Amino acid sequence: MSATLIEVEHLTMRFGGLVAIDDVSFSARPREITAIIGPNGAGKTTVFNCITGFYKPTVGRLTLHGDRDYLLERMLGHEIGQRARVARTFQNIRLFPGMTALENLMVAQHNKLMRASGMSVFGLFGLKGFRKAEADAVEIARRWLERINLVADADRPAGELPYGAQRRLEIARAMCTEPRLLCLDEPAAGLNPRESAELNTLLVSIREQDGVGVLLIEHDMSVVMKISDRVVVLDYGRKIAEGAPAEVRENPAVIQAYLGTDDGDPDA
Amino acid sequence: MDARLPRMLKDAAVTALVSLALGIFIVGFRTYDIGKGLTFDYQLVDLGIAIVTIFFGRLGLLLASTGLKWPAFALGVALGAIGASPLKLPSGFLHWFVVFAGIIIILRTIWPWVDETTSRANRSPTGVRAGHVAAKWFGAALLVAAVVLPLTPFADQQMMDLAVLILTYVMLGWGLNIVVGLAGLLDLGYVAFYAVGAYSYALLSTQYGLGFWTVLPLAGMMAATFGLVLGFPVLRLRGDYLAIVTMGFGEIIRLVILNWVDLTNGPAGIGSIPGPTLFGAVFAETAPAGHRTFAEMMGIPFNSNQRLIFLYYVILFLALVTNFFTQRVRRLPVGRAWEALREDETACRALGINPTNTKLTAFAVGAMFAGFAGSFFAAKQRFISPESFTFIESAIILAIVVLGGMGSQIGVVLAAVLLIGMPEWFRDLGAYRMVVFGLAMVLIMVFRPRGLVSHREPSLRLHPVHRRGSA
Numbered sequence: 010m011s012a013t014l015i016e017v018e019h020l021t022m023r024f025g026g027l028v029a030i031d032d033v034s035f036s037a038r039p040r041e042i043t044a045i046i047g048p049n050g051a052g053k054t055t056v057f058n059c060i061t062g063f064y065k066p067t068v069g070r071l072t073l074h075g076d077r078d079y080l081l082e083r084m085l086g087h088e089i090g091q092r093a094r095v096a097r098t099f100q101n102i103r104l105f106p107g108m109t110a111l112e113n114l115m116v117a118q119h120n121k122l123m124r125a126s127g128m129s130v131f132g133l134f135g136l137k138g139f140r141k142a143e144a145d146a147v148e149i150a151r152r153w154l155e156r157i158n159l160v161a162d163a164d165r166p167a168g169e170l171p172y173g174a175q176r177r178l179e180i181a182r183a184m185c186t187e188p189r190l191l192c193l194d195e196p197a198a199g200l201n202p203r204e205s206a207e208l209n210t211l212l213v214s215i216r217e218q219d220g221v222g223v224l225l226i227e228h229d230m231s232v233v234m235k236i237s238d239r240v241v242v243l244d245y246g247r248k249i250a251e252g253a254p255a256e257v258r259e260n261p262a263v264i265q266a267y268l269g270t271d272d273g274d275p276d277a
Numbered sequence: 278m279d280a281r282l283p284r285m286l287k288d289a290a291v292t293a294l295v296s297l298a299l300g301i302f303i304v305g306f307r308t309y310d311i312g313k314g315l316t317f318d319y320q321l322v323d324l325g326i327a328i329v330t331i332f333f334g335r336l337g338l339l340l341a342s343t344g345l346k347w348p349a350f351a352l353g354v355a356l357g358a359i360g361a362s363p364l365k366l367p368s369g370f371l372h373w374f375v376v377f378a379g380i381i382i383i384l385r386t387i388w389p390w391v392d393e394t395t396s397r398a399n400r401s402p403t404g405v406r407a408g409h410v411a412a413k414w415f416g417a418a419l420l421v422a423a424v425v426l427p428l429t430p431f432a433d434q435q436m437m438d439l440a441v442l443i444l445t446y447v448m449l450g451w452g453l454n455i456v457v458g459l460a461g462l463l464d465l466g467y468v469a470f471y472a473v474g475a476y477s478y479a480l481l482s483t484q485y486g487l488g489f490w491t492v493l494p495l496a497g498m499m500a501a502t503f504g505l506v507l508g509f510p511v512l513r514l515r516g517d518y519l520a521i522v523t524m525g526f527g528e529i530i531r532l533v534i535l536n537w538v539d540l541t542n543g544p545a546g547i548g549s550i551p552g553p554t555l556f557g558a559v560f561a562e563t564a565p566a567g568h569r570t571f572a573e574m575m576g577i578p579f580n581s582n583q584r585l586i587f588l589y590y591v592i593l594f595l596a597l598v599t600n601f602f603t604q605r606v607r608r609l610p611v612g613r614a615w616e617a618l619r620e621d622e623t624a625c626r627a628l629g630i631n632p633t634n635t636k637l638t639a640f641a642v643g644a645m646f647a648g649f650a651g652s653f654f655a656a657k658q659r660f661i662s663p664e665s666f667t668f669i670e671s672a673i674i675l676a677i678v679v680l681g682g683m684g685s686q687i688g689v690v691l692a693a694v695l696l697i698g699m700p701e702w703f704r705d706l707g708a709y710r711m712v713v714f715g716l717a718m719v720l721i722m723v724f725r726p727r728g729l730v731s732h733r734e735p736s737l738r739l740h741p742v743h744r745r746g747s748a
Contacts, residue, residue, distance in 0.1 A: 061627060090629025097627050105620035108613075109735045115610075116617040119630050122610035151739060163739035186628055 013074060014039040014222040015060070015081075015095075015190055020069035022055050022246075029055045031246040032068075037190070037239070042216055042223040044233045044254075047243035048266060053226045054100060056243070057192050060224070061097045062086035075189050091120050096188035098179045100195050100226075106168025110159055110178055113167050114150035117185035122146055153181040157211065173204040177211065184215065190222045191215065197229040205229060209236050234258065242266065285339040293332040300324055323367050330356065330371075330378050337382035346386055353382030370709055377716075388724060399732075408732070409742050416687055423593055427586040437585040441592055441657065443697045445650055448596035450677040450689035452646030455603055457675065458684035459612065460639035461619025462512070463520040465671050466527025469507070470500040470644035472534060472666035474651025479547040479661050480540070489553035489656050493649060500648025501641040503530075508640035512633060515622070527671055535663040546662025552584065553591055553656045560584035588657050595653060599646045600686055606642075608736045615639050616684075616736075673697075680721050682728025691729050692721075 013036040022030040030052045037043035045053050058064040060071055062084060071081040079093035089095050105113050115122070125142030154160045157177040162170060167178060176196055183191055196212075197205045213236055215221055227233050233240065233254065240257040242250040244266040250257050257263055305324045306317045333352060340349035357379030360372050398404030426432060426440060449471065456464045477496035481487045487495075511522045534541045541547065552560055558571040560583055571587070572579040606612040614635045617625050622632055655661050677696055681688030695717060703713050721729060 063623075063626075086626045087629050087631045090627055091631070092629075094629075096629075099624070099627075103621050103624040103627075105617045105624065107620055107733060108616060109738075111737065111739050112613060112616075112735055115737070116613050116625075116630070117628050119610050119614050119617075119628065123614075126609055126611075147737070147739070154739070160739070164735055166733075182628070 012038055014041075015074070015224070016070075016072045017056070017060070018070045018072070020056065020059060020071065021067050022052070022059055022064060023067045029246050030059070030066075030243075033243065033246070033248045035241045035248060035251055037222055037224055039189070039222045040216055040220050041238040042212060042225055042236055044225045044227055044237035044240045045243060046227065046230075046233055046240060050245075051243040052246040053243055054194055055246075057097060057194055057224070057226065060089075060190075061095055061192060062089040073190060090186060090188075094187065094189045095192065096183035096186045096190070097192040098176075098183050098194055098196060100198065102172075102175050102179055104167040104175055104179055104182070107166055109164050110154065110167050110170065111147070111150055111163040113178060113182050114153055114185045115146060117182045118146045118149065121187075149185060153185060156214070157181045173200055173207075176200060176204075177208070180211065180215075184219065184221070188221060190224060192224045192226075194226045195228060196225070197227055197232045205232060208232065212236055281343055285336060285343070288339060289332050289336040292335040293328050296331045297324070297328050300327060320367070323371060326366060326371055327374060330375050334378040334382060337378075338385055341382060341386040349382055349386045353379045353386060355379070356382065373703075373709075373713075377713075381720075384720075384724075406742050412687070412732075419687075419690065420597075427589055432582075432586070434582060434585060437582065437589055439698065439701050441585065441589050442701075443693055444589070444592040444596050445654060445657075446674065446677060446693040446697045447690050448592065448599050448650045448653075449647060449674045450681065450693050451596065451599040451603060451686065452643050452650065453674050453678050454681075454684060454686070454689055455606075455615070455646070456639055456643035457678050459603075459607065459619065460615040460636060462636060462639060463516065463523070464640070464643070465520050465524035465668075465675065466507075466530070467523075467643070467647055467674055468666045468668070468670040469527040469530035470504060470647035471651040471654065471670070472530055472663075473500045473503050473644075474648030475655040475661050475665070476534060476541060476547070476651075477648065478652035478655045479550050482551050482656075483547060483549065489551070489652070493652055496652040497645040497648040500651065501645040504641040504644025505637055508637050512636045512640065524668065524671070527668060531663050531666050534666070541663075544663060546660055546664075547655075548660045550655050550659045550661070552659065553588070553653075555587060560587055588653075592653055592657075595649055599649075602642075602646075603686065611635065611638060613736055676718065680718065680728055682725075682730040682732075684733060685728065685730040688728050688730030695721075 016036045018034050020030055020033045021028070033052075033056065035043075045056060047053055055064065059066045059069075060081060062081065063086060066082050069082065073079040073081055073093045073095060075093060079089075081089055081093060081095070084093065105116060108116070122139075122142060126139045151160065151163075154163050157174075157180070159170070159174055159178060159181075162174065167175065170178065176199075180191075180193065180196060183193075193212075197208055200208060209232055212223060212225070212232075216223060216236075225233070225237060237254055240250075240252065240254050241248060242257060242260070242263050244262075249262045249266055250260045252260075301324065304327060305319065305321055307320050308315045308317045333356060337349050337352040337356070340352065357376055360374070360376030360379060366372055366375070398408060423444075427437060432440075449467070453464065453467050456462050456467070474496040477499045478489070478492045481492045481495065482489070507523075507526050511519060511526070514522055535544055537543070554560075554568070555571060556574070557568060558574040559565070559568050560571050563570065570579065571583055607616075614625065614630050615638075617628075617630065618632060618635055618639075625632055625635075654665070658665075673696065677689055677692045680696065681690070681692035696714070699717060700711070700714055703709075725731065
């Protein structure tokens with residue numbers, strides 16, 4: 010297998026006359042955290058939405074290298090999660106608020122359990138194979154709850170959990186789908202410094218222990234600079250820099266995009 | 278003497294005055310047909326009693342809301358006693374009216390206390406455990422009561438008729454609960470599948486002579502197929518749009534039945550549908566050729582109640598199957614996916630769950646149970662026509678699910694007893710019984726905005742309640 014996990018080639022997304030992403034190419038490797046940064050409105054979330062099938066890109070190819078090559082731009086939204094195994098979290102948390110933390114993690118293992126339950130038929134009669142699969146799934150969920158420190162709150166509705174816990178639970182839920190690529194959309198948004206540090210530890214453990222490639226959109230530079238292996242910088246839908254965090258930080262184009270020039274847009 | 282009393286009295290007086298202005302022409306005068314025209318009569322005593330009741334009712338509510346519990350409670354009890362007393366009020370309705378005023382005041386008075394106690398209990402682990410045990414015993418007691426009901430002395434024909442009707446709606450409510458309560462798909466055309474089930478049985482039995490138990494699964498499959506066919510194009514819509522389109526489909530099915538005279542006999546309906554049999558025995562005074570009656574089989578004298586009691590047990594069995602299935606499927610991945618879909622469809626898609634297939638299964642399973650209920654309905658009524666499958670039926674079933682508490686099984690039972698039973702119990706109120714119906718709905722929505730039973734039991738727990746959890 011090649012050393013890249015996902016290749017984004019000439020990705021362009023137009024909404025009517027607006028060009029949200031303009032000919033962006035980059036790649037991410039397995040067992041690495043690749044951060045996508047850029048000022049507000051740079052097109053970061055749009056890139057995510059293209060990768061995870063919420064948008065169909067206008068132009069471009071998105072290839073995920075797994076057990077075979079998946080062309081993500083040709084797949085339906087749910088197939089990307091099911092077959093190519095790309096999981097994501099959302100900028101505004103999208104848990105199942107009325108269901109418990111444990112149930113959230115069980116829903117994430119839906120496809121595996123659905124096969125085990127023989128499309129519900131075996132499950133309806135409580136056959137042994139299904140009971141075993143379910144116990145295994147609960148065990149996986151319990152291990153994740155331990156990692157995100159939520160075992161005690163496992164049976165509480167997810168919507169009642171504190172904000173930081175919801176953020177962590179959403180990441181755990183995405184990880185329960187056993188993804189090859191995990192896309193995190195601003196996971197540190199709204200977290201206090203202590204929670205943010207915990208998040209760093211979690212993300213590093215996902216890279217080291219689980220060996221999953223992570224794509225990360227983040228504004229919090231302390232997170233980005235500390236844990237990411239590579240950084241891609243977008244501005245106005247174009248890629249303006251790519252490289253190791255230290256390199257990117259010194260890049261004049263990046264500094265200009267973030268701080269603005271005398272005649273440029275100063276609000277970034 | 279409370280300083281707020283004059284203000285409350287004034288408020289109550291204004292309320293009474295407004296009611297007087299509204300009621301004087303509606304209640305105060307009554308028109309009579311005297312052959313050559315209309316004349317009218319005064320009913321000022323009735324009006325007066327009603328206005329006085331409204332005055333004290335309003336006063337009681339105000340007292341309760343300002344925290345003067347005991348005076349309010351006393352007023353409520355007094356009104357209730359007057360209404361229930363043998364005192365001769367001009368009409369039976371006024372008795373009910375006064376009693377209701379008393380009950381409402383009492384409820385309003387004790388409500389904050391009840392509310393606080395339950396919410397405190399829900400927050401403490403002991404309370405949750407106690408609630409669990411209570412819910413379990415309540416369900417079991419209800420089940421036992423349902424099983425022995427036909428054997429008790431109350432079980433006269435009227436009672437059994439009503440019980441069969443209520444159970445039919447309980448079953449429909451449980452079926453729709455899968456679609457609306459679990460999967461969150463607002464279906465306003467549920468009666469269409471009920472109709473498909475009813476006509477499947479009616480046609481297959483009268484045209485091809487098939488028996489009830491043979492047709493039952495066929496009718497379910499037929500309804501489920503209709504669910505799939507209708508669901509496929511409409512389930513990509515969400516929320517209000519889905520509700521409108523399902524309502525349209527419900528009407529389309531009814532209009533097709535109404536107009537496809539060759540197949541369905543149109544508005545004239547289908548008659549002489551055979552009833553369900555028990556091991557081939559029919560429930561009638563004389564058996565058709567090749568059959569024997571239940572009375573002959575058991576060697577007991579014929580009694581017309583036997584048929585009704587048998588029908589009761591059939592629908593009880595069907596309803597329990599629906600309930601058992603739902604309880605079971607909620608704990609399966611597909612049931613959890615339904616609930617997840619109700620909570621957030623976008624997140625489901627991101628987790629690799631196919632939303633279309635998942636919704637279709639919910640729609641088809643819900644339709645299947647409506648089909649079962651429909652064929653039971655046809656077998657019970659022995660005559661069906663499109664008039665039985667109007668939009669109001671869908672609305673009542675939906676009301677049962679929503680008022681019972683979306684997704685709650687026991688809530689559906691309570692709501693069905695309330696909504697179907699009440700119009701029957703209050704038959705002597707005549708046209709006013711619909712007012713009671715509406716009032717009950719309003720009261721439920723005011724006091725229990727999330728339905729009678731709003732508690733959701735998780736489909737599985739990491740820390741089981743009956744043991745002490747690790748935390």
